[in-house]
Amino acid sequence: MSDIETFIQMVQNEEFAPAHEILEHDWKAYKKENQMQKAKALQGLINGTTALALYKKGKVEGYQKVWETFLKYHTLLDEVELENKDYFLAARELLFKKNKEVTQQT
Template sequence: MSRHEKQLELFVQNLQKQNFYDAHEDLEVLWYERRFEESDEVKLLKGFINASVCFELHKKGKTEASQKVWNNYLKYRDLIHSTDSIHKEKYLLIIDEIERIKKSFIK
């Protein structure tokens, strides 16, 4: 398993455990080193980070801020369609998991 795959797996595990801050950190290490690239994949990672931040803010009762960050996630989510990555299948599963958490966690 590559480092990238490991971080994606940790991200999903932490989302499922509602460890949203840790999930954010799991992807931050991947995004940070590539943050200056003009790549849809990098922007998609940023979107996933936004989703975990949204959930953490909601957990802390900051619903307005949570919604703003969720809107940022939505802006990046659709980049999955233009992302050319060997990790695309995993990214699609992550999107499904994020949507599942959103429905169950934020009413």
């Protein structure tokens, strides 16, 4: 299973905090290779899960700030070339879905 598939599975299971760590290696690698658009696209997904983890912990202000970063970068997924791109796009849609579910639970 690829990292993005693992990420999706963890988000589906609402394991938001550990899910964000799954993509960090690739995010750091893209930054190191100066592939900033790809890095920011992954940063968006990472921040999406971090935001949801914060919300679940009752840290709504932190959630709002970090979710804004997800919103800022999520469109980069449409622009960059990524292996298994369909999975990255599915992860983005899943984050929007989970955001709606999680924030309406309280």
